[in-house]
Amino acid sequence: MLSKEENEFLTRVGPGTPAGALLRRYWQPVAVASELTAEKPKKRLKVMGEELVLFRDGKGRYGLVGEHCSHRAASLYYGTVEDDGIRCAYHGWKYDVDGKCLEQPFEPKGSTYKDEICHPAYPVEKLAGLLFAYMGPKLVPLLPRWDLLVRDDGLRTIIVLPVHECNWLQAMENSVDPVHTYYLHGHQFKVRGLPVAEYYYRPIGEFQFEEVRGPVWAGLIKRRTFEAGEQMEGERGHPLIFPNMLYVPQGPELVIHWRVPIDDSNTYIVWLSFRPSKNGQKVEQPEDPPVEYLPRPVTPEGEYEMTSFPGQDMMAWETQGRIFDRTKESLAHSDKGITIYRRLLREQIKAVQNGGEPLGIIRDPANNKIISFEVSRGMARKEYVEGQPEYYHGRSVA
Ligand code: FES
Ligand SMILES: [Fe+2]
Incomplete structure (x- = not known):
């Protein structure tokens, strides 16, 4: 649980706010x-x-x-x-x-x-x-060359999600919530008889977090162990890239999510999706990747559409409130990642307040040729989710 003051400290992003000053130190897609x-x-x-x-x-x-x-x-x-x-x-x-x-x-x-x-x-x-x-003070850092932005062995798609009517931190805390996938995704698909359910419907055994404070990026890697007989799998993990990105495999694609505050209670979310070619072949790149704009996932009755990942996540984040009042939360063991992320966020906000440079700012071109990640591409994932990107892209399937 946070005090009202702590909640304001971490969530408010307007000019002159502590968290706003931190986020302005990083290049943001606009x-x-x-x-x-x-x-x-x-x-x-x-x-x-x-x-x-x-x-x-x-x-x-x-x-x-x-x-x-x-x-x-x-x-x-x-x-x-x-x-x-x-x-x-x-x-x-x-x-x-x-x-x-x-x-x-x-x-x-x-x-x-x-x-x-x-x-x-x-x-x-x-x-x-x-x-x-880049909306921060001079000197302007380098725009990070995340691998999915610059690799040429596959094809990119830009996916713009509907504006999320909630504070940016709700989306980010979800990225270090390793258990939400069981009920919010697996179970919701299962009760509707949708085939993508099985992957996330495997019982979650353990989950761990690795804090990364590297020279080119910082953040948290979450790793789960799924227990389900033959379908047991220990994830290699996927990172929350500090402060407001997620890097995640989605079916046959690798995807970066950015969550950029529009203001304190609305968030712009854009994905860069990359589908690697077979055998690592180079692919001729178009001038600009194609763009998909996802509609707001609501039913004709105005309820959240619970048949896709974006609809399920949007339901959870928006119904927490425009700016989630964390004085009313009851954090539990499964929220360990959220505690670690908040600690990192608080620490880095204070570093900026004290005149320092936050983690994950790149100034040396030698560190910015290409920033690569190794993420889970387990057999179980391949078996269950390859070829079913429509669930991730939020197209209604039921
Ligand atoms: S308001 Fe006068 S030139 Fe813009
Ligand atoms: Fe999710």
């Missing part, structure tokens, strides 16, 4: 690159409570700037994108991708007032069809 089109090279976004406009200027550079004009706060979303920036629709002030004010059409000739304007702007980089933003 949009899919193909969402900016030639007709409309701009998108309005909210990230960690900040209202922003993402745009691609005529030279192809990406900018993420404060939505409200530094002049008199009209929305830059309604501005026009030009070769070198975005021009406010109200009085024509123009900003480049770095937030530099380039023009103030109605100031006297020779005025240097524009040089005093410092409009909020964050660096953006494109990788694997995703646009990542």
Whole structure:
């Protein structure tokens, strides 16, 4: 159980909050690159409570700037994108991708007032069809080259989940909850007679956590031992990558999940799914991976659709409350991973408050050629879930 103050400390992410300051130290995916089109090279976004406009200027550079004009706060979303920036629709002030004010059409000739304007702007980089933003202080770290973003021996798909109407920490705590898969997934599939049930319906014997504090990534690997006669399996595990990612095998694919706070009570979730080719053959890559947008998994009656992984998880996370009130929880033995994760989160928030650098920030290019993971690919998993990605992708099956 947490005190009200501790809960606020770990969950709130707006500008100036302790957890917000930590999350801003890491590159976060904020949009899919193909969402900016030639007709409309701009998108309005909210990230960690900040209202922003993402745009691609005529030279192809990406900018993420404060939505409200530094002049008199009209929305830059309604501005026009030009070769070198975005021009406010109200009085024509123009900003480049770095937030530099380039023009103030109605100031006297020779005025240097524009040089005093410092409009909020964050660096953006494109990788694997995703646009990542860094919203922390200078010096900007390297954008991590997670293997699934850069491997060329398979095909990628970007999957954008519906906005989750809950705080980001609810999704992250689920990632270190090794037993939820039995009832929330296995049992729910089983009672509906769905074939994917068996894998997660094996009794869970033991579960362990390994805390990782490496030079390129930090986090927690959870490992379970499933007990079911011939189908017994000790997992190699899969990691929660600190602070807000999960790396997990899903059927025949390997998938990274990012959980990026839109604000304190809404979360943007995007997956990068990678299907390795047979025998490790190289595959010609498209310019951008295809993108799937999952609908909100609800029935016509407005209830959660409990026939897919995303629907089941969304039910659990959203029904905990917009910001789960952890003064009312009763943590148990099976929540050990949550306790470890919160301890790490608290420790790293404090490290940032004390002027330090948190874990898992990459600055040396030698450490960033490709960041690879070994995860469970056991025979039991292969037997049960290969060829059934529709459950993971949230398509309704019953
Ligand atoms: S409010 Fe944007 S130029 Fe005036
Ligand atoms: Fe789950």
